[in-house]
Amino acid sequence: EADIYQTPRYLVIxxxxxxxxxxxxxxxxxxxxxxxxxxxxELHLIHYSYGVNSTEKGDLSxxxxxxxxxxxxxxxxxxxxxxxHTSQYLCASSELDxxxxxxxxxxxxxxLTVT
Amino acid sequence: xNQVEQSPQSLIILEGKNCTLQCNYTVSPFSNLxxxxxxxxRGPVSLTIMTFSENTxxxxxxxxxxxxxxxQSSLHITASQLSDSASYICVVSYGNNRLAFGKGNQxxxxx
Numbered sequence: 001e002a003d004i005y006q007t008p009r010y011l012v013i014x015x016x017x018x019x020x021x022x023x024x025x026x027x028x029x030x031x032x033x034x035x036x037x038x039x040x041x042e043l044h045l046i047h048y049s050y051g052v053n054s055t056e057k058g059d060l061s062x063x064x065x066x067x068x069x070x071x072x073x074x075x076x077x078x079x080x081x082x083x084x085h086t087s088q089y090l091c092a093s094s095e096l097d098x099x100x101x102x103x104x105x106x107x108x109x110x111x112l113t114v115t
Numbered sequence: 116x117n118q119v120e121q122s123p124q125s126l127i128i129l130e131g132k133n134c135t136l137q138c139n140y141t142v143s144p145f146s147n148l149x150x151x152x153x154x155x156x157r158g159p160v161s162l163t164i165m166t167f168s169e170n171t172x173x174x175x176x177x178x179x180x181x182x183x184x185x186x187q188s189s190l191h192i193t194a195s196q197l198s199d200s201a202s203y204i205c206v207v208s209y210g211n212n213r214l215a216f217g218k219g220n221q222x223x224x225x226x
Contacts (some may be wrong), residue, residue, distance in 0.1 A: 004158075040124075040195025042117065042216040043159075056217070090158050101147045101166070103206060 023091030
């Protein structure tokens with residue numbers, strides 16, 4: 001079991017609310033990621049970070065923002081939630097493996113429903 | 116068109132039977148290919164990684180193959196168990212540490 005945690009696991013919230021999805025890891029990984037996953041669909045990278053004070057947008061455009069003030073913490077914020085934001089959000093971190101590849105360790109995910 | 120195509124999309128098998136999942140990809144230059152298992156309501160967990168020079172690798176009852184020439188990989192599950200019910204995701208690493216994800220093979224094992 002990877003030491004990467006996400007809270008809340010489930011969130012139902014009304015349109016227009018501000019929300020923050022928490023992600024933390026205790027493995028000391030520099031690289032962290034946020035993915036969005038809809039049922040039956042592939043994971044889409046929305047944000048990533050290579051270390052403290054480093055954040056980049058991923059392949060899928062997202063209205064969310066992220067911050068990386070501490071190595072272990074990578075929260076995602078939506079200033080004004082909309083029904084189109086309803087999805088599963090997965091956080092991951094990675095380290096350089098012995099064979100030169102990066103294995104990603106995923107959190108359990110946050111299932112967000114915006115009504 | 117997705118850069119990583121997996122088939123079948125879903126599969127129902129009897130407990131104890133074997134099954135094979137397919138992954139075809141188009142991305143390049145290829146670095147490595149991982150198979151992940153994602154249980155319902157959980158994050159994906161890595162099962163195995165295949166590099167360019169590897170043709171087959173086993174992890175318990177899971178055996179992955181790779182043909183880098185035809186850009187195809189398979190994941191074979193032997194003697195399936197109920198706990199094998201999950202989505203199996205093929206992830207290809209290419210270029211400068213870029214990742215391409217498949218949609219997953221949804222496997223349901225029934226008693």
